[in-house]
Amino acid sequence: MSATPTRPDRIAVLVSGRGSNLQAILDAIDTGTLPARIVGVFSDKPSAAALERVEPALRWSASPKDYASREAFDAALGDAIEATQPDWIVCAGYLRILCDAFVERFQGRLLNIHPSLLPKYPGLRTHARAIADGEAEHGASVHFVIPELDAGAVVAQARVPVRPGDDADALAARVLEVEHPLLLAVLRLAVAGRLAERGTTTTLDGHALFTPLLLDSAGALRAPGANGPV
Template sequence: MPQSPLPRIAVLVSGRGSNLQALVDAITAGTLAAEIVGVFSDRLDAAALQRVPPGLGWSRDAKSYASREAFDAELADAVAACAPDWVVCAGYLRILGAAFVARFRGRLLNIHPSLLPKYRGLRTHARALEADDREHGASVHFVIPELDAGTVIAQATVPVHAGDSADMLSARVLQVEHPLLVAVAQLAVAGRIAEHGATVLLDGHPLFTPLRLDSAGTLVPGTK
């Protein structure tokens, strides 16, 4: 019998693309049963585009468009053209407009470098240090029009050490971002997670707290 086609992932990037690389590596290793069908960037010089074959990359200078809506509309058309099952924001630094989100709602994921709902937006590591937090981390959530406010699927934590700088803390968080994103992507492509209003369903059952990434890189139930 012919094999079923692999689930299709489109990835949105703005920078160096280390989270994109984590997805690529997991697919290559056979631990993520999916296919990356397009990588899209708002920056012509995004280093992430070098991590995939030229035919998979799409980039435009978002600042050259007359409006945010105009850029988002062209981006949405380009993403839709590759018929993705999931769209993953992996270091994508522009706010997605309501029309874009509506077009891909329920299959649009973002990884964010904080333990949401703390520190939406930018400067998350510096803000965690300014607040004297003892732990910090990363979250993967469904995207809604409000910035970094979608329901959180899973999180990974790291300790905050005395004497940490924002760069030091950022590097520590990045080490857990990669396995966290891959673990959530595994659930997504297996059809195990879904957005249901303000709730995440895992295997058809509501998650009341985000999953947590353990030291073995496995997602386990979170605690309140």
């Protein structure tokens, strides 16, 4: 007897802006390089351009101003996400801080892409802060989300140089170029069942990952010092 095919992992995506990382996910799914399915796109900004990248049936949005509290908004958002039965929830340019109850509800399934080499520069204005501090290197990180802002275990990072004369916009554009392949490389590990969160530690193939994986020039993830991709 042939084995029963496994269904593609179901991914819910949280967005607040243009949705370029969402588009990268959609393109990878369409080309067959990411065996997954988008089951919903969720936003705290009903006018977010990212919502237009998927069909109306996959969109959910609401303004936090219409809710009595931050917790009430996040509960409604969580209920909408839960209804889609996602395997993974990806914050891809979602600019609102999630409350503790939401994070705990989806613990171990909640990933975020952040435009800095964490633990440096959590929060906003990462590019301008890196330039002001005279950093020679900047980049992006994908990490598990915990209640503390941008403090969860980092799965992987991509590095870019900070060049003389860079302003925040120029550096942001260079970082965005590596964000897309970085996020996709991590999601491939996730949907393959190779990635997990165990407390404050990330595990890869069941083994603790104490140092973030690094994205190489070919778009593959490697352990620091390793000769081949993971």
